[in-house]
Amino acid sequence: MVNHIPEHRGSAESRLQSLGAKLPSAPTPFGSYAEVVEAGGLLFLSGMLPVVDHEPAYVGKVGKDLDSHAARDAARVCAIGAIAAARDHLGSLDRIKRVVRLSVFMAATDDFVGHPSVADGASDLFRDIFGPDKMAVRSVIGVSNLPLRVPVEIEVTFELEP
Amino acid sequence: MVNHIPEHRGSAESRLQSLGAKLPSAPTPFGSYAEVVEAGGLLFLSGMLPVVDHEPAYVGKVGKDLDSHAARDAARVCAIGAIAAARDHLGSLDRIKRVVRLSVFMAATDDFVGHPSVADGASDLFRDIFGPDKMAVRSVIGVSNLPLRVPVEIEVTFELEP
Amino acid sequence: MVNHIPEHRGSAESRLQSLGAKLPSAPTPFGSYAEVVEAGGLLFLSGMLPVVDHEPAYVGKVGKDLDSHAARDAARVCAIGAIAAARDHLGSLDRIKRVVRLSVFMAATDDFVGHPSVADGASDLFRDIFGPDKMAVRSVIGVSNLPLRVPVEIEVTFELEP
Numbered sequence: 001m002v003n004h005i006p007e008h009r010g011s012a013e014s015r016l017q018s019l020g021a022k023l024p025s026a027p028t029p030f031g032s033y034a035e036v037v038e039a040g041g042l043l044f045l046s047g048m049l050p051v052v053d054h055e056p057a058y059v060g061k062v063g064k065d066l067d068s069h070a071a072r073d074a075a076r077v078c079a080i081g082a083i084a085a086a087r088d089h090l091g092s093l094d095r096i097k098r099v100v101r102l103s104v105f106m107a108a109t110d111d112f113v114g115h116p117s118v119a120d121g122a123s124d125l126f127r128d129i130f131g132p133d134k135m136a137v138r139s140v141i142g143v144s145n146l147p148l149r150v151p152v153e154i155e156v157t158f159e160l161e162p
Numbered sequence: 163m164v165n166h167i168p169e170h171r172g173s174a175e176s177r178l179q180s181l182g183a184k185l186p187s188a189p190t191p192f193g194s195y196a197e198v199v200e201a202g203g204l205l206f207l208s209g210m211l212p213v214v215d216h217e218p219a220y221v222g223k224v225g226k227d228l229d230s231h232a233a234r235d236a237a238r239v240c241a242i243g244a245i246a247a248a249r250d251h252l253g254s255l256d257r258i259k260r261v262v263r264l265s266v267f268m269a270a271t272d273d274f275v276g277h278p279s280v281a282d283g284a285s286d287l288f289r290d291i292f293g294p295d296k297m298a299v300r301s302v303i304g305v306s307n308l309p310l311r312v313p314v315e316i317e318v319t320f321e322l323e324p
Numbered sequence: 325m326v327n328h329i330p331e332h333r334g335s336a337e338s339r340l341q342s343l344g345a346k347l348p349s350a351p352t353p354f355g356s357y358a359e360v361v362e363a364g365g366l367l368f369l370s371g372m373l374p375v376v377d378h379e380p381a382y383v384g385k386v387g388k389d390l391d392s393h394a395a396r397d398a399a400r401v402c403a404i405g406a407i408a409a410a411r412d413h414l415g416s417l418d419r420i421k422r423v424v425r426l427s428v429f430m431a432a433t434d435d436f437v438g439h440p441s442v443a444d445g446a447s448d449l450f451r452d453i454f455g456p457d458k459m460a461v462r463s464v465i466g467v468s469n470l471p472l473r474v475p476v477e478i479e480v481t482f483e484l485e486p
Contacts, residue, residue, distance in 0.1 A: 047301030209463030
Protein backbone atom coordinates (compact mmCIF):
# COMPACT_ATOMS: atom_id res chain seq x y z
CA MET A 1 0.00 0.00 0.00
CA VAL A 2 1.49 3.32 -1.06
CA ASN A 3 2.32 5.64 1.78
CA HIS A 4 0.13 8.60 0.83
CA ILE A 5 -2.95 6.45 0.25
CA PRO A 6 -3.90 5.18 3.70
CA GLU A 7 -5.86 1.95 3.85
CA HIS A 8 -9.58 2.55 3.68
CA ARG A 9 -11.20 1.52 6.94
CA GLY A 10 -14.10 2.84 8.95
CA SER A 11 -16.44 5.66 8.16
CA ALA A 12 -15.85 8.80 6.15
CA GLU A 13 -15.92 10.78 9.39
CA SER A 14 -13.21 8.62 10.97
CA ARG A 15 -11.19 8.80 7.76
CA LEU A 16 -11.41 12.56 7.75
CA GLN A 17 -10.01 12.58 11.30
CA SER A 18 -7.17 10.20 10.50
CA LEU A 19 -6.17 12.22 7.43
CA GLY A 20 -5.76 15.21 9.70
CA ALA A 21 -7.53 17.38 7.16
CA LYS A 22 -8.80 20.33 9.12
CA LEU A 23 -12.10 21.49 7.67
CA PRO A 24 -12.52 25.23 7.26
CA SER A 25 -15.92 26.76 7.87
CA ALA A 26 -18.39 26.03 5.06
CA PRO A 27 -18.13 28.35 2.04
CA THR A 28 -20.66 31.14 1.57
CA PRO A 29 -22.12 32.42 -1.72
CA PHE A 30 -20.73 35.20 -3.91
CA GLY A 31 -24.21 35.88 -5.42
CA SER A 32 -27.87 34.81 -5.53
CA TYR A 33 -27.42 31.08 -5.03
CA ALA A 34 -27.24 28.34 -2.43
CA GLU A 35 -24.10 26.32 -1.65
CA VAL A 36 -26.00 23.03 -1.32
CA VAL A 37 -29.31 21.64 -2.60
CA GLU A 38 -30.73 18.20 -1.83
CA ALA A 39 -32.98 16.59 -4.45
CA GLY A 40 -33.87 13.05 -5.44
CA GLY A 41 -31.40 11.40 -3.09
CA LEU A 42 -28.56 13.49 -4.45
CA LEU A 43 -26.73 16.43 -2.90
CA PHE A 44 -25.80 19.07 -5.47
CA LEU A 45 -23.07 21.56 -4.63
CA SER A 46 -22.24 24.94 -6.09
CA GLY A 47 -18.98 25.23 -8.01
CA MET A 48 -16.33 25.12 -5.31
CA LEU A 49 -13.45 27.57 -5.61
CA PRO A 50 -10.10 27.41 -3.79
CA VAL A 51 -11.16 30.03 -1.28
CA VAL A 52 -10.40 30.35 2.41
CA ASP A 53 -12.56 32.71 4.48
CA HIS A 54 -14.29 33.95 1.32
CA GLU A 55 -10.94 35.01 -0.21
CA PRO A 56 -9.19 33.22 -3.10
CA ALA A 57 -6.21 31.18 -1.83
CA TYR A 58 -4.89 30.68 -5.38
CA VAL A 59 -5.06 33.12 -8.27
CA GLY A 60 -3.91 32.96 -11.89
CA LYS A 61 -3.69 30.67 -14.87
CA VAL A 62 -2.40 27.12 -14.76
CA GLY A 63 0.67 26.79 -17.00
CA LYS A 64 1.59 30.46 -16.56
CA ASP A 65 1.03 31.74 -13.03
CA LEU A 66 0.86 28.32 -11.38
CA ASP A 67 2.48 25.00 -12.22
CA SER A 68 0.77 21.63 -12.04
CA HIS A 69 1.70 21.08 -8.42
CA ALA A 70 0.21 24.34 -7.20
CA ALA A 71 -2.90 23.78 -9.31
CA ARG A 72 -3.25 20.31 -7.82
CA ASP A 73 -3.10 21.87 -4.35
CA ALA A 74 -5.78 24.35 -5.43
CA ALA A 75 -7.99 21.47 -6.58
CA ARG A 76 -7.53 19.85 -3.17
CA VAL A 77 -8.63 23.09 -1.46
CA CYS A 78 -11.75 23.08 -3.67
CA ALA A 79 -12.47 19.50 -2.57
CA ILE A 80 -12.01 20.43 1.10
CA GLY A 81 -14.57 23.20 0.55
CA ALA A 82 -16.98 20.69 -0.94
CA ILE A 83 -16.59 18.42 2.07
CA ALA A 84 -17.04 21.34 4.46
CA ALA A 85 -20.21 22.44 2.63
CA ALA A 86 -21.67 18.92 2.61
CA ARG A 87 -20.83 18.31 6.26
CA ASP A 88 -22.29 21.66 7.28
CA HIS A 89 -25.56 20.72 5.55
CA LEU A 90 -25.75 17.04 6.55
CA GLY A 91 -24.27 17.12 10.04
CA SER A 92 -22.06 14.12 9.23
CA LEU A 93 -20.17 12.82 6.20
CA ASP A 94 -21.47 9.36 7.08
CA ARG A 95 -24.77 10.29 5.45
CA ILE A 96 -22.90 10.33 2.12
CA LYS A 97 -22.95 7.10 0.14
CA ARG A 98 -20.45 8.25 -2.47
CA VAL A 99 -19.32 11.03 -4.73
CA VAL A 100 -21.30 10.51 -7.93
CA ARG A 101 -19.93 13.12 -10.24
CA LEU A 102 -16.98 15.50 -10.29
CA SER A 103 -16.32 18.15 -12.95
CA VAL A 104 -13.02 19.97 -12.76
CA PHE A 105 -12.69 23.26 -14.63
CA MET A 106 -9.24 24.80 -14.79
CA ALA A 107 -8.18 28.15 -16.25
CA ALA A 108 -5.20 26.93 -18.22
CA THR A 109 -2.94 28.19 -20.96
CA ASP A 110 -3.70 26.86 -24.43
CA ASP A 111 -0.69 24.55 -24.44
CA PHE A 112 -1.22 23.11 -20.95
CA VAL A 113 -1.35 19.30 -20.88
CA GLY A 114 -1.35 18.16 -17.23
CA HIS A 115 -5.13 18.24 -16.67
CA PRO A 116 -5.59 14.75 -15.14
CA SER A 117 -2.86 15.30 -12.58
CA VAL A 118 -4.38 18.61 -11.45
CA ALA A 119 -7.84 17.04 -11.17
CA ASP A 120 -6.41 14.21 -9.07
CA GLY A 121 -5.83 16.81 -6.35
CA ALA A 122 -9.60 16.71 -5.78
CA SER A 123 -10.20 13.06 -6.74
CA ASP A 124 -7.49 11.71 -4.46
CA LEU A 125 -8.96 13.46 -1.42
CA PHE A 126 -12.41 12.05 -2.15
CA ARG A 127 -10.92 8.59 -2.67
CA ASP A 128 -9.04 8.77 0.64
CA ILE A 129 -12.17 9.83 2.53
CA PHE A 130 -14.89 7.78 0.82
CA GLY A 131 -12.79 4.84 -0.39
CA PRO A 132 -11.31 3.65 -3.69
CA ASP A 133 -14.46 1.62 -4.47
CA LYS A 134 -16.58 4.81 -4.29
CA MET A 135 -14.88 6.95 -6.89
CA ALA A 136 -16.92 9.42 -8.96
CA VAL A 137 -17.16 9.84 -12.69
CA ARG A 138 -15.12 12.83 -13.76
CA SER A 139 -14.91 15.45 -16.49
CA VAL A 140 -11.93 17.74 -16.83
CA ILE A 141 -12.13 20.91 -18.89
CA GLY A 142 -9.61 23.68 -19.62
CA VAL A 143 -11.34 27.05 -19.71
CA SER A 144 -10.50 30.74 -20.20
CA ASN A 145 -11.07 32.14 -16.77
CA LEU A 146 -12.95 31.54 -13.55
CA PRO A 147 -14.62 33.74 -10.92
CA LEU A 148 -12.21 35.69 -8.69
CA ARG A 149 -9.43 34.72 -11.13
CA VAL A 150 -9.00 31.37 -9.38
CA PRO A 151 -7.20 28.62 -11.35
CA VAL A 152 -9.58 25.73 -10.53
CA GLU A 153 -13.29 25.22 -9.84
CA ILE A 154 -14.97 21.90 -9.13
CA GLU A 155 -18.59 20.80 -9.44
CA VAL A 156 -19.53 17.94 -7.11
CA THR A 157 -22.63 15.78 -6.73
CA PHE A 158 -22.92 13.36 -3.80
CA GLU A 159 -25.30 10.43 -3.43
CA LEU A 160 -26.90 10.21 0.00
CA GLU A 161 -27.57 7.10 2.07
CA PRO A 162 -31.29 6.24 1.86
CA MET B 163 -37.26 45.23 1.06
CA VAL B 164 -35.40 46.43 -1.98
CA ASN B 165 -37.60 47.77 -4.73
CA HIS B 166 -36.57 45.44 -7.55
CA ILE B 167 -36.98 42.32 -5.42
CA PRO B 168 -40.72 42.06 -4.76
CA GLU B 169 -41.80 40.15 -1.69
CA HIS B 170 -42.26 36.48 -2.39
CA ARG B 171 -45.91 35.57 -2.09
CA GLY B 172 -48.13 33.14 -3.89
CA SER B 173 -47.27 30.67 -6.59
CA ALA B 174 -44.56 30.84 -9.24
CA GLU B 175 -47.29 31.45 -11.83
CA SER B 176 -48.69 34.42 -9.94
CA ARG B 177 -45.18 35.73 -9.35
CA LEU B 178 -44.43 35.51 -13.05
CA GLN B 179 -47.53 37.61 -13.72
CA SER B 180 -46.71 40.23 -11.12
CA LEU B 181 -43.14 40.56 -12.43
CA GLY B 182 -44.60 41.47 -15.77
CA ALA B 183 -42.08 39.20 -17.48
CA LYS B 184 -43.61 38.39 -20.82
CA LEU B 185 -42.65 34.87 -21.81
CA PRO B 186 -41.57 34.36 -25.40
CA SER B 187 -42.51 31.16 -27.18
CA ALA B 188 -40.48 28.17 -26.00
CA PRO B 189 -37.04 27.80 -27.63
CA THR B 190 -36.53 25.23 -30.38
CA PRO B 191 -33.39 23.12 -31.04
CA PHE B 192 -30.43 24.05 -33.27
CA GLY B 193 -29.55 20.36 -33.78
CA SER B 194 -30.38 16.75 -32.85
CA TYR B 195 -31.56 17.28 -29.30
CA ALA B 196 -34.59 18.00 -27.12
CA GLU B 197 -35.14 21.21 -25.18
CA VAL B 198 -36.50 19.40 -22.11
CA VAL B 199 -36.22 15.90 -20.64
CA GLU B 200 -37.95 14.67 -17.48
CA ALA B 201 -36.22 11.91 -15.49
CA GLY B 202 -36.20 10.83 -11.87
CA GLY B 203 -38.29 13.72 -10.61
CA LEU B 204 -36.00 16.23 -12.26
CA LEU B 205 -36.50 18.35 -15.36
CA PHE B 206 -33.31 18.73 -17.38
CA LEU B 207 -33.04 21.60 -19.88
CA SER B 208 -30.79 22.11 -22.84
CA GLY B 209 -28.24 24.89 -22.61
CA MET B 210 -30.30 28.07 -22.91
CA LEU B 211 -28.94 30.82 -25.12
CA PRO B 212 -30.05 34.48 -25.18
CA VAL B 213 -32.12 33.94 -28.31
CA VAL B 214 -35.44 35.44 -29.31
CA ASP B 215 -37.35 33.78 -32.14
CA HIS B 216 -34.43 31.42 -32.81
CA GLU B 217 -32.06 34.40 -33.37
CA PRO B 218 -29.33 35.53 -30.96
CA ALA B 219 -30.36 38.70 -29.09
CA TYR B 220 -26.81 39.26 -27.82
CA VAL B 221 -23.56 38.51 -29.63
CA GLY B 222 -19.89 38.88 -28.69
CA LYS B 223 -17.48 38.48 -25.84
CA VAL B 224 -18.05 39.76 -22.32
CA GLY B 225 -15.38 42.31 -21.41
CA LYS B 226 -14.85 43.32 -25.04
CA ASP B 227 -18.07 43.48 -27.05
CA LEU B 228 -20.41 43.64 -24.04
CA ASP B 229 -19.96 45.04 -20.57
CA SER B 230 -21.16 43.40 -17.36
CA HIS B 231 -24.57 45.05 -17.53
CA ALA B 232 -25.35 43.86 -21.04
CA ALA B 233 -24.06 40.38 -20.19
CA ARG B 234 -26.29 40.34 -17.12
CA ASP B 235 -29.26 41.18 -19.34
CA ALA B 236 -28.24 38.36 -21.67
CA ALA B 237 -28.18 35.94 -18.71
CA ARG B 238 -31.69 37.08 -17.80
CA VAL B 239 -32.88 36.38 -21.35
CA CYS B 240 -31.39 32.86 -21.04
CA ALA B 241 -33.33 32.37 -17.80
CA ILE B 242 -36.55 33.59 -19.41
CA GLY B 243 -35.97 30.99 -22.15
CA ALA B 244 -35.54 28.30 -19.49
CA ILE B 245 -38.82 29.30 -17.87
CA ALA B 246 -40.60 29.36 -21.22
CA ALA B 247 -39.23 25.88 -22.07
CA ALA B 248 -40.25 24.44 -18.69
CA ARG B 249 -43.71 26.01 -18.80
CA ASP B 250 -44.27 24.79 -22.34
CA HIS B 251 -43.48 21.24 -21.22
CA LEU B 252 -45.22 21.26 -17.83
CA GLY B 253 -48.26 23.42 -18.53
CA SER B 254 -47.68 25.41 -15.34
CA LEU B 255 -44.67 26.62 -13.37
CA ASP B 256 -46.47 25.53 -10.23
CA ARG B 257 -45.38 21.97 -10.96
CA ILE B 258 -41.80 23.11 -10.24
CA LYS B 259 -40.57 22.66 -6.69
CA ARG B 260 -37.34 24.58 -7.18
CA VAL B 261 -34.36 25.21 -9.39
CA VAL B 262 -31.80 22.62 -8.32
CA ARG B 263 -28.77 23.48 -10.36
CA LEU B 264 -27.66 26.37 -12.53
CA SER B 265 -24.44 26.48 -14.55
CA VAL B 266 -23.57 29.76 -16.22
CA PHE B 267 -21.03 29.71 -19.03
CA MET B 268 -19.87 33.05 -20.35
CA ALA B 269 -17.57 33.79 -23.27
CA ALA B 270 -15.33 36.32 -21.56
CA THR B 271 -11.99 37.96 -22.14
CA ASP B 272 -9.11 36.50 -20.18
CA ASP B 273 -8.97 39.44 -17.78
CA PHE B 274 -12.72 39.65 -17.09
CA VAL B 275 -13.60 39.52 -13.39
CA GLY B 276 -17.33 40.25 -13.02
CA HIS B 277 -18.63 36.67 -13.37
CA PRO B 278 -20.89 36.52 -10.31
CA SER B 279 -22.68 39.74 -11.23
CA VAL B 280 -23.38 38.47 -14.77
CA ALA B 281 -24.66 35.15 -13.45
CA ASP B 282 -26.99 36.98 -11.03
CA GLY B 283 -28.94 38.10 -14.11
CA ALA B 284 -30.26 34.54 -14.29
CA SER B 285 -30.22 33.72 -10.57
CA ASP B 286 -32.14 36.84 -9.59
CA LEU B 287 -34.98 36.03 -11.97
CA PHE B 288 -35.26 32.50 -10.60
CA ARG B 289 -35.19 33.85 -7.05
CA ASP B 290 -37.94 36.36 -7.81
CA ILE B 291 -40.16 33.68 -9.36
CA PHE B 292 -39.49 30.67 -7.12
CA GLY B 293 -38.51 32.46 -3.92
CA PRO B 294 -35.31 33.22 -2.01
CA ASP B 295 -35.62 29.98 -0.03
CA LYS B 296 -35.53 27.97 -3.26
CA MET B 297 -32.27 29.11 -4.78
CA ALA B 298 -30.19 26.68 -6.83
CA VAL B 299 -26.57 25.69 -6.52
CA ARG B 300 -24.51 27.48 -9.12
CA SER B 301 -21.32 27.12 -11.12
CA VAL B 302 -19.92 29.98 -13.16
CA ILE B 303 -17.32 29.37 -15.86
CA GLY B 304 -15.55 31.69 -18.31
CA VAL B 305 -15.11 29.98 -21.67
CA SER B 306 -13.70 30.72 -25.13
CA ASN B 307 -16.82 30.88 -27.21
CA LEU B 308 -20.41 29.69 -27.37
CA PRO B 309 -22.81 28.59 -30.12
CA LEU B 310 -24.05 31.43 -32.38
CA ARG B 311 -21.35 33.65 -30.81
CA VAL B 312 -23.65 34.42 -27.86
CA PRO B 313 -21.98 35.76 -24.70
CA VAL B 314 -23.83 33.60 -22.14
CA GLU B 315 -25.33 30.10 -21.95
CA ILE B 316 -27.05 28.59 -18.93
CA GLU B 317 -27.71 24.99 -17.95
CA VAL B 318 -30.72 24.55 -15.66
CA THR B 319 -32.15 21.58 -13.76
CA PHE B 320 -35.51 21.89 -12.01
CA GLU B 321 -36.95 19.62 -9.32
CA LEU B 322 -40.61 18.76 -9.86
CA GLU B 323 -43.35 18.53 -7.27
CA PRO B 324 -44.07 14.84 -6.53
CA MET C 325 -36.99 9.05 -44.58
CA VAL C 326 -33.52 10.43 -45.15
CA ASN C 327 -30.91 7.85 -46.07
CA HIS C 328 -28.45 8.40 -43.24
CA ILE C 329 -31.15 8.23 -40.56
CA PRO C 330 -32.35 4.64 -40.62
CA GLU C 331 -35.88 4.02 -39.42
CA HIS C 332 -36.03 3.36 -35.71
CA ARG C 333 -37.19 -0.17 -35.08
CA GLY C 334 -36.40 -2.75 -32.43
CA SER C 335 -34.12 -2.47 -29.45
CA ALA C 336 -31.01 -0.35 -28.98
CA GLU C 337 -28.95 -3.54 -29.18
CA SER C 338 -30.44 -4.54 -32.51
CA ARG C 339 -30.04 -0.96 -33.77
CA LEU C 340 -26.38 -1.00 -32.78
CA GLN C 341 -25.92 -4.18 -34.84
CA SER C 342 -27.73 -2.81 -37.88
CA LEU C 343 -25.69 0.41 -37.79
CA GLY C 344 -22.58 -1.71 -38.05
CA ALA C 345 -20.93 0.40 -35.38
CA LYS C 346 -18.17 -1.78 -33.98
CA LEU C 347 -17.75 -1.05 -30.30
CA PRO C 348 -14.22 -0.73 -29.04
CA SER C 349 -13.35 -2.01 -25.58
CA ALA C 350 -14.69 0.22 -22.80
CA PRO C 351 -12.51 3.24 -21.96
CA THR C 352 -10.30 3.17 -18.86
CA PRO C 353 -9.49 6.09 -16.52
CA PHE C 354 -6.58 8.53 -16.85
CA GLY C 355 -6.68 9.30 -13.09
CA SER C 356 -8.46 8.65 -9.79
CA TYR C 357 -12.00 8.23 -11.06
CA ALA C 358 -14.53 5.71 -12.35
CA GLU C 359 -15.84 5.59 -15.92
CA VAL C 360 -19.42 4.88 -14.83
CA VAL C 361 -21.51 5.44 -11.69
CA GLU C 362 -25.13 4.39 -11.19
CA ALA C 363 -27.26 6.49 -8.83
CA GLY C 364 -30.96 7.25 -8.49
CA GLY C 365 -31.98 5.47 -11.68
CA LEU C 366 -29.41 7.38 -13.69
CA LEU C 367 -26.11 6.25 -15.16
CA PHE C 368 -23.46 8.97 -14.98
CA LEU C 369 -20.42 8.72 -17.26
CA SER C 370 -17.03 10.32 -17.08
CA GLY C 371 -16.16 12.87 -19.73
CA MET C 372 -15.64 10.80 -22.85
CA LEU C 373 -12.67 11.68 -25.04
CA PRO C 374 -12.08 10.60 -28.65
CA VAL C 375 -9.60 7.94 -27.60
CA VAL C 376 -8.99 4.47 -29.01
CA ASP C 377 -7.01 2.01 -26.88
CA HIS C 378 -6.28 4.76 -24.33
CA GLU C 379 -4.65 6.95 -27.01
CA PRO C 380 -6.18 10.13 -28.49
CA ALA C 381 -7.52 9.50 -32.00
CA TYR C 382 -7.91 13.23 -32.65
CA VAL C 383 -5.68 16.05 -31.41
CA GLY C 384 -5.77 19.82 -31.81
CA LYS C 385 -8.10 22.78 -31.88
CA VAL C 386 -11.33 22.94 -33.86
CA GLY C 387 -11.13 25.75 -36.42
CA LYS C 388 -7.34 25.53 -36.64
CA ASP C 389 -6.02 21.95 -36.55
CA LEU C 390 -9.34 20.29 -37.41
CA ASP C 391 -12.29 21.45 -39.47
CA SER C 392 -15.96 20.91 -38.56
CA HIS C 393 -16.13 17.55 -40.30
CA ALA C 394 -13.18 16.07 -38.47
CA ALA C 395 -14.45 17.49 -35.17
CA ARG C 396 -17.84 15.93 -35.86
CA ASP C 397 -16.13 12.57 -36.37
CA ALA C 398 -14.28 13.09 -33.09
CA ALA C 399 -17.60 13.75 -31.32
CA ARG C 400 -18.94 10.50 -32.78
CA VAL C 401 -15.92 8.61 -31.42
CA CYS C 402 -16.65 10.13 -27.98
CA ALA C 403 -20.24 8.89 -28.24
CA ILE C 404 -19.09 5.40 -29.24
CA GLY C 405 -16.90 5.42 -26.14
CA ALA C 406 -19.92 6.37 -24.02
CA ILE C 407 -21.91 3.50 -25.47
CA ALA C 408 -19.03 1.07 -24.93
CA ALA C 409 -18.67 2.22 -21.30
CA ALA C 410 -22.42 1.93 -20.62
CA ARG C 411 -22.67 -1.49 -22.28
CA ASP C 412 -19.65 -2.78 -20.40
CA HIS C 413 -21.29 -1.75 -17.12
CA LEU C 414 -24.89 -2.78 -17.90
CA GLY C 415 -24.37 -5.89 -20.00
CA SER C 416 -26.90 -4.66 -22.57
CA LEU C 417 -27.93 -1.31 -24.02
CA ASP C 418 -31.53 -2.42 -23.66
CA ARG C 419 -31.35 -1.52 -19.97
CA ILE C 420 -31.09 2.13 -21.09
CA LYS C 421 -34.34 4.06 -21.30
CA ARG C 422 -32.83 7.10 -22.94
CA VAL C 423 -29.99 9.58 -22.98
CA VAL C 424 -31.04 12.30 -20.55
CA ARG C 425 -28.31 14.84 -20.87
CA LEU C 426 -25.40 15.50 -23.19
CA SER C 427 -22.80 18.24 -22.74
CA VAL C 428 -20.34 18.76 -25.57
CA PHE C 429 -17.15 20.67 -24.83
CA MET C 430 -14.97 21.54 -27.78
CA ALA C 431 -11.54 23.19 -27.82
CA ALA C 432 -12.23 25.74 -30.52
CA THR C 433 -10.65 28.89 -31.86
CA ASP C 434 -12.26 32.12 -30.71
CA ASP C 435 -13.92 32.74 -34.07
CA PHE C 436 -15.30 29.22 -34.57
CA VAL C 437 -19.05 29.12 -35.22
CA GLY C 438 -20.00 25.55 -36.20
CA HIS C 439 -20.65 24.20 -32.68
CA PRO C 440 -24.08 22.61 -33.26
CA SER C 441 -22.87 20.67 -36.30
CA VAL C 442 -19.89 19.26 -34.38
CA ALA C 443 -22.12 18.26 -31.45
CA ASP C 444 -24.50 16.50 -33.82
CA GLY C 445 -21.72 13.95 -34.40
CA ALA C 446 -22.54 12.62 -30.93
CA SER C 447 -26.27 13.42 -30.89
CA ASP C 448 -26.95 11.74 -34.24
CA LEU C 449 -25.41 8.47 -33.09
CA PHE C 450 -27.50 8.48 -29.92
CA ARG C 451 -30.62 9.27 -31.95
CA ASP C 452 -29.92 6.44 -34.38
CA ILE C 453 -29.43 3.94 -31.54
CA PHE C 454 -32.05 5.06 -29.01
CA GLY C 455 -34.57 6.66 -31.37
CA PRO C 456 -35.59 10.20 -32.37
CA ASP C 457 -38.22 10.30 -29.59
CA LYS C 458 -35.52 9.70 -26.97
CA MET C 459 -33.18 12.59 -27.63
CA ALA C 460 -31.29 14.19 -24.76
CA VAL C 461 -31.09 17.78 -23.70
CA ARG C 462 -27.81 19.28 -24.83
CA SER C 463 -25.33 21.99 -23.93
CA VAL C 464 -22.51 22.95 -26.24
CA ILE C 465 -19.52 24.94 -24.99
CA GLY C 466 -16.34 26.18 -26.68
CA VAL C 467 -13.38 25.91 -24.31
CA SER C 468 -9.63 26.59 -24.27
CA ASN C 469 -8.21 23.11 -24.14
CA LEU C 470 -9.04 19.57 -23.10
CA PRO C 471 -7.11 16.66 -21.58
CA LEU C 472 -4.61 14.97 -23.94
CA ARG C 473 -5.11 17.93 -26.32
CA VAL C 474 -8.24 16.32 -27.78
CA PRO C 475 -10.66 18.60 -29.65
CA VAL C 476 -13.92 17.30 -28.13
CA GLU C 477 -15.13 15.87 -24.81
CA ILE C 478 -18.69 14.80 -24.03
CA GLU C 479 -20.50 14.34 -20.74
CA VAL C 480 -23.38 11.87 -20.90
CA THR C 481 -26.10 10.85 -18.44
CA PHE C 482 -28.40 7.92 -19.25
CA GLU C 483 -31.72 7.06 -17.64
CA LEU C 484 -32.10 3.36 -16.86
CA GLU C 485 -35.19 1.21 -17.27
CA PRO C 486 -36.79 0.64 -13.84
